[in-house]
Amino acid sequence: xxxxxxxxxxxxxxxxxxxxxxxxxxxxxxxxxxxxxxxxxxxxxxxxxxxxxxxxxxxxxxxxxxxxxxxxxxxxxxxxxxxxxxxxxxxxxxxxxxxxxxxxxxxxxxxxxxxxxxxxxxxxxxxxxxxxxxxxxxxxxxxxxxxxxxxxxxxxxxxxxxxxxxxxxxxxxxxxxxxxxxxxxxxxxxxxxxxxxxxxxxxxxxxxxxxxxxxxxxxxxxxxxxxxxxxxxxxxxxxxxxxxxxxxxxxxxxxxxxxxxxxxxxxxxxxxxxxxxxxxxxxxxxxxxxxxxxxxxxxxxxxxxxxxxxxxxxxxxxxxxxxxxxxxxxxxxxxxxxxxxxxxxxxxxxxxxxxxxxxxxxxxxxxxxxxxxxxxxxxxxxxxxxxxxxxxxxxxxxxxxxxxxxxxxxxxxxxxxxxxxxxxxxxxxxxxxxxxxxxxxxxxxxxxxxxxxxxxxxxxxxxxxxxxxxxxxxxxxxxxxxxxxxxxxxxxxxxxxxxxxxxxxxxxxxxxxx
Numbered sequence: 319x320x321x322x323x324x325x326x327x328x329x330x331x332x333x334x335x336x337x338x339x340x341x342x343x344x345x346x347x348x349x350x351x352x353x354x355x356x357x358x359x360x361x362x363x364x365x366x367x368x369x370x371x372x373x374x375x376x377x378x379x380x381x382x383x384x385x386x387x388x389x390x391x392x393x394x395x396x397x398x399x400x401x402x403x404x405x406x407x408x409x410x411x412x413x414x415x416x417x418x419x420x421x422x423x424x425x426x427x428x429x430x431x432x433x434x435x436x437x438x439x440x441x442x443x444x445x446x447x448x449x450x451x452x453x454x455x456x457x458x459x460x461x462x463x464x465x466x467x468x469x470x471x472x473x474x475x476x477x478x479x480x481x482x483x484x485x486x487x488x489x490x491x492x493x494x495x496x497x498x499x500x501x502x503x504x505x506x507x508x509x510x511x512x513x514x515x516x517x518x519x520x521x522x523x524x525x526x527x528x529x530x531x532x533x534x535x536x537x538x539x540x541x542x543x544x545x546x547x548x549x550x551x552x553x554x555x556x557x558x559x560x561x562x563x564x565x566x567x568x569x570x571x572x573x574x575x576x577x578x579x580x581x582x583x584x585x586x587x588x589x590x591x592x593x594x595x596x597x598x599x600x601x602x603x604x605x606x607x608x609x610x611x612x613x614x615x616x617x618x619x620x621x622x623x624x625x626x627x628x629x630x631x632x633x634x635x636x637x638x639x640x641x642x643x644x645x646x647x648x649x650x651x652x653x654x655x656x657x658x659x660x661x662x663x664x665x666x667x668x669x670x671x672x673x674x675x676x677x678x679x680x681x682x683x684x685x686x687x688x689x690x691x692x693x694x695x696x697x698x699x700x701x702x703x704x705x706x707x708x709x710x711x712x713x714x715x716x717x718x719x720x721x722x723x724x725x726x727x728x729x730x731x732x733x734x735x736x737x738x739x740x741x742x743x744x745x746x747x748x749x750x751x752x753x754x755x756x757x758x759x760x761x762x763x764x765x766x767x768x769x770x771x772x773x774x775x776x777x778x779x780x781x782x783x784x785x786x787x788x789x790x791x792x793x794x795x796x797x798x799x800x801x802x803x804x805x806x807x808x809x810x811x812x813x814x815x816x817x818x819x820x821x822x823x824x825x826x827x828x829x830x831x832x
Contacts, residue, residue, distance in 0.1 A: 319821070320381060320382060320821035321339075321342060321379060321380065321381055321817055321821050322335060322379075322380040322383070323335070323336040323339040323342070323356060323377065323378070323379060323380075324336070324377070324378040324379075324380065325369055325370065325375050325376070325377060325378075325391070326375060326376045326377075326378060326668050327371075327374070327375055327376075328374050328375065328376075328617060329479070329480070329605065329606045329607040329608070329617065329667070330376075330606045330617070330661075330667045330668030330669055330670075331480075331605070331606075331607075331666075331667060331668075332666055333369060333375060334364060334369045336356070336358070336364060337362075337364060338358065338359065338362055338364075339356040339357070339358065340356060340357045340358065340359075340819055341355075341356055341357045341819075342354075342355075342356045342379065342816075342817035343355050343356070343814070343815065343816050343817065344379055344386070344387040344813075344814070344815045344817075345812065345813070345814050345815075346387060346411075346787075346788050346812065346813045347411075347788065347811065347812050348654060348679060348680075348788045348789050348810070348811050348812070349644065349647045349648070349654055349655055349656075350411070350413065351389075351410050351411030351412065351413040351414040352387070352389065352410075352411040353389060353408060353409065353410045353411060354377055354379055354387050354388070354389050354408070354409050355406065355407060355408040355409070356407055357404050357405060357406050357407065358404065358405045358407065359403065359404065359405070360396050360397075360398070360403035360404055360405045361403055362405075365396075365405045370391060370394060370407065371391065372391055372392065372393075372394060373390065373391070373392060374390075374391070375390075375391045376388055376389065376390055376391065376409065376668070377389055377390075377391055377407070377409035378659075378661070378668065381783060381784055384784060385659065385661055385668075386783065386784050388409075388412075388659050388668070389409035389410050389411050389412065390409055390410060390412060390414075390415065391407070391408075391409045392408060392409060392410045392414070393406070393407070393408035393409075393410075394406070394407060394408075395408075411657070412616075412618065412657040412670060413640060413643070413655070413656075413657055414640070415616055415618075416450070416453065416638070416639040416640040416643065417638055417639075417640040417641075419453040419638070419639045419640075420635075420636045420637055420638050420639065421434075421435050421449075421452075421633050421634070421635055421636060421637045421639070421642075422456065422635065422636075423635070424456040424457045424458045424459075425452040425453075425456060425457070426448075426452055426457055426533065428635075433634065433635045434632050434633060434634045434635060434748075435452075435632070435633040435634075435635075435637075436630075436631075436632045436633075437629070437630055437631050437632070438630065439628045439629075439630050440628065440629065440630070441625055441626060441627070441628055441629075442626045442627055442628070442629050442646050442649075442652070442653055442674070442676075443623045443624055443625060443626050443653055443674035443676065444623065445629060445631060445646065446623075446643055446646060446653075446655060446672075446674050447620055447623050447672070447674065449633075449639050449642055449643065450618070450620075450639065450672055451620075453614070453616075453639050454614055454615045454616055454618070455488070455534045455600070455614065455615070456614060457490065457532050457533070457534075457570075458490075458570075458572060458598070458612060459490065459532065459570035459571070459572070459598065460570075460571060460572050460573040460595075461570070461571055461573075461595075462492065462568035462569060462570045462571065463568065463569060463571070463584075463590060463591075464494070464496075464557070464561070464565075464566025464567055464568045464569065465500075465555060465556040465557045465561075465566060465567070466557070466560065466561050466566060467556070467557055467558075467559060467560035467561060468556055468557070468558060468560075469560075469586060470556065470584060470586050470587060471512075471554050471555065471556040471584060471585060471586060472554070472555045472556065472569050472582070472584055472597060473505075473512050473552045473553065473554045473555070473582070473583045473584065473585065473597075474552065474553050474577075474580060474581070474582050474583070474596060474597035474599050474611075475507065475510070475550055475551065475552050475553075475579075475580035475581055475583065476550070476551060476552075476553070476577070476579060476580045476599065476601065476609045477548060477549065477550050477551075477579040477580065477609070478545045478546065478547055478548065478549055478551065478603070478607075478609070479547065479548075479603075479607045479608075479609065480547045480603065480605050480607045481544075481545070481546050481547040482544075482545065482547075482603035482604050482605035482607060483539075483542035483543060483544050483545070483603060483604045484504065484519065484539055484542055484543045484545060484601060484602075484603055484604075485538070485539055485542060485602055485603065485604050486536060486537065486538055486539070486600075486601070486602045487502065487536075487537040487539075487553065487599065487600070487601050487602075488534045488535065488536050488537070488599065488600040488601075489502075489534070489535050489537070489553075489555070489569055489597075489598065489599055489600075490532065490533070490534055490535075490569065490570040490598035490599075491528055491529075491532075491533070491534075491535045491567055491568065491569055491570070492528075492529070492530065492531065492532040492533070492567070492568045492570070493525060493528040493529060493530050493566075493567050493568075494530070494564060494565055494566055494567075494568060495565040496525040496528070496557065496561060496565055496566050496567045497525065497559050497561065497565070498525060498557055498558050498559025499522045499523060499524055499525060499557070499558045499559070500522075500523045500525050500528065500555060500556075500557055500558075500567050501520065501521070501522050501523075501555070501556050501557070501558055502520070502521045502523065502537055502553065502554070502555050503515050503516070503519050503520035503521070503553075503554050504516040504519035504543055504545070504551050504552065504553060504554075505519075505551065505552040505553075505554050506549075506551060506552075507549075507550040507551060507552060510550075510583075511552075511583070511585060512552040512554050512583075512585065516543045516544075516545070516551065517543060517544070518539070518541045518542065518543045518544075519539075519543035521537055521539075522558070523537070525557070525567055528567055532570065534600070542604060545603065550579075550580070552583075553597075553599055553601070555567075555569060569597050569598070570597070570598045571591070571595045571596060571597045571598060572595070572596055572598060572611060572612060573592075573594055573595055574594055575593075575594040575596065576596050576611050576612045577596040577609075577610075577611045577612070579609075580596065581593065581595070581596060582595045582596050582597045596611045597611065598611045598612075599611055600615065605665070605667060606667050606668075606669055616670075617669075617670060618657060618670045618671065618672050619669070619670070619671050619672075620671065620672060621658060621671030621672060621673040622671075622673040622674070622675065623673070623674045624653065624674055624675055624676040625676065626652075626653045626674070626676035626677075627651075629646070629749070629751055629752060630749065630751060631645075631646075631748075631749040631751075631752055632748050632749050633748070634715075634748055637746065638746075641746050643655050645744075645746065645747055645752055645756070646752070648756060648759055649752060649755030649756055649758070649759055650755045650756075650757075650758030650759040650762060651677065651755075651759075652755065652759065653674050653675060653676040653677075653678075654674070654675040654676070654678050654679035654680075654789060655672070655673070655674055655675075656672075656673050656675065656679055656788075657670055657671070657672050657673070658670070658671055658673055659671075675789070678789055678809075679788065679789035680787060680788065680789025680790040680791065680809070680810070681787075681789075681790055681791075682790070682791050683781075683785075683786050683790040683791060683792050684791055684792060684793040684807055686781040686785065686786060686792060686793075687780070687781065688773065688775070688781075688792050688793065688794045688795070688827075689794075689795045689796070689797075690795070690796045690797070690798075690799075691797070691798065692779070693775050693776050693779040693780065693781075694773055694774070694775060694776075694794075694796070695774055695775065695776045696773075696774035697771070697772070697773055697774070697796060697802065698771070698772050699769065699770070699771045699772075699796075699802055699804075700768070700769075700770045700771075700772075701767050701768065701769055701770075702767060702768040702770065703767040703768075705764065705768055706731075706735065706738055706764055706765070706766065706767050706768070707738050707739065707740045707760075707761070707764040707765070708727060708728045708731035708732050708735065708737065708738050708761070708764075708765045709725075709726075709727040709728075709732065709737050709738065709739040709740075710725070710726050710727070710739070710740060710741075710742055710757055710760055710761055710764075711723060711724075711725050711739075711740075711741045711742070712724045712725075712726070712741075712742050712743075712744060712753055712754075712756055712757035712760065713741060713742070713743050713744070713745075714744050714745070714747040714748065714749075714750070714753040715745055715746065715747060715748040716748075722747070722748070722750055722753050724750065724753045724754040724756075724757045725757070726754070726757040726758055726760075726761045727761070728761055728765040731765040731766065742757070742760055744756050763830075769831060770828075770830075771794065771808060771829050772826060772827070772828055772829075773794060773826065773827045773829065774824060774825065774826045774827075775824075775825040775826075775827065776824075777815070777822060777823025777824060777825050778822065778823075783813075783815060783823060783825055786810065787810070787813070788810050788811070788812070788813060789809065789810060790809070790810050791807055791808070791809055791832045792807070792808060792809075792810060792827075792829070793805065793806075793807050793808075794806060794807075794808055794829070806831070807831075807832045808829035808830060808831060808832055809829060809830050809831070809832040810827055810828075810829055811828045811829060811830050812827070812828035813825065813826075813827060814826040814827075814828075
């Protein structure tokens with residue numbers, strides 16, 4: 319079988335192979351979320367909510383065993399039309415997840431006075447990485463307590479999702495003139511209280527390594543403590559030195575019972591926490607599963623973050639993270655962003671990483687053959703002069719005298735085609751430098767008549783799907799048709815693939831000039 323459709327849980331574990339998928343399709347974009355979809359018979363035993371969990375599980379397409387596309391299950395459409403009973407299944411690209419997160423007051427560096435998130439001079443890739451990190455690990459807190467010494471411990475219970483080993487614990491901490499060491503351990507449970515220390519789980523950490531600013535403190539294990547699925551455990555924290563006054567290491571908590579499966583507790587002072595309070599923790603296991611007080615983690619880790627250019631953006635409160643990333647990537651000569659995934663051949667666990675590529679995503683694949691006659695079976699090359707512009711006023715955020723405006727023009731294009739002006743809007747952009755780069759990129763694309771080739775490939779011929787990808791440079795050659803005859807290098811912007819029930823492919827490429 320050429321194609322295989324998998325369902326995986328939020329930790330990347332295989333849930334099921336879909337045995338009878340029909341009408342398979344996939345779309346992959348540069349700097350945009352793609353999608354994959356298929357249909358099932360509505361009476362198929364696998365067409366159920368146990369296997370297909372919206373906004374939790376992922377869909378993966380494999381081609382000859384190699385994963386080629388993945389996304390989070392986001393849409394189910396069961397329908398009955400006479401004798402025809404079908405279930406449409408759609409999974410969207412992971413970048414869409416960041417359209418459901420926005421800048422809030424609990425992001426690191428948030429300016430409460432101006433209600434925005436400002437950056438000093440910072441590399442564009444580092445800004446993207448920081449925005450994603452903030453969205454997954456915000457600095458939310460409703461209060462904090464500290465151990466005053468060995469006579470007062472702070473504990474938080476949790477339940478492990480799987481049998482696996484602990485690799486990382488994160489605690490939301492802030493140091494205030496503390497001395498000595500912080501001791502952290504994982505304990506078994508007895509009658510809803512900490513009992514015995516789990517082997518290899520105790521760490522003694524010098525408080526000098528804890529910041530005086532509120533932040534997530536990471537504890538990494540080399541010898542891994544083993545935990546059992548569905549079992550309650552406790553994270554216990556205390557200071558080994560008696561503190562004076564209000565000195566200590568403050569562990570933040572949240573109200574409103576954010577972590578339903580556990581609670582905050584102090585054995586030495588049982589009334590310290592109310593029943594709806596949970597200390598802020600994150601724990602990750604070596605099978606990619608995790609638990610977290612407030613589940614803001616998408617299980618997407620940093621990958622390749624290439625150095626690009628410095629920017630100084632300012633993001634207003636409620637600015638969507640996806641929109642902020644697009645603002646950076648759509649600038650003139652901006653970086654590319656992608657969320658990639660790997661499936662370990664030994665453990666069969668899928669992991670996801672976010673990546674910033676500079677100067678661009680993709681590789682030089684001009685050695686591959688894309689030609690007509692040949693593997694190109696359909697070709698259009700629309701040349702659009704109506705949308706051409708060479709003098710642009712780009713309007714950003716604000717109004718009146720505070721309105722951000724950047725003007726750009728191209729003298730060579732004006733001399734060739736005469737002046738062609740327009741006003742473009744980027745109302746979410748509040749940073750002048752980013753607005754200017756938006757205008758420059760818009761001008762680069764529009765200063766000449768648009769050349770928009772679209773190529774449909776015969777999927778039975780080389781190069782095969784998977785040997786090229788979004789962002790790659792390819793050479794396209796058309797001969798024998800005077801109006802269309804040309805040879806040029808293009809960059810792949812989008813890949814669409816329709817797969818028949820016999821696994822025959824029709825592949826459409828949308829490209830731009832490289």
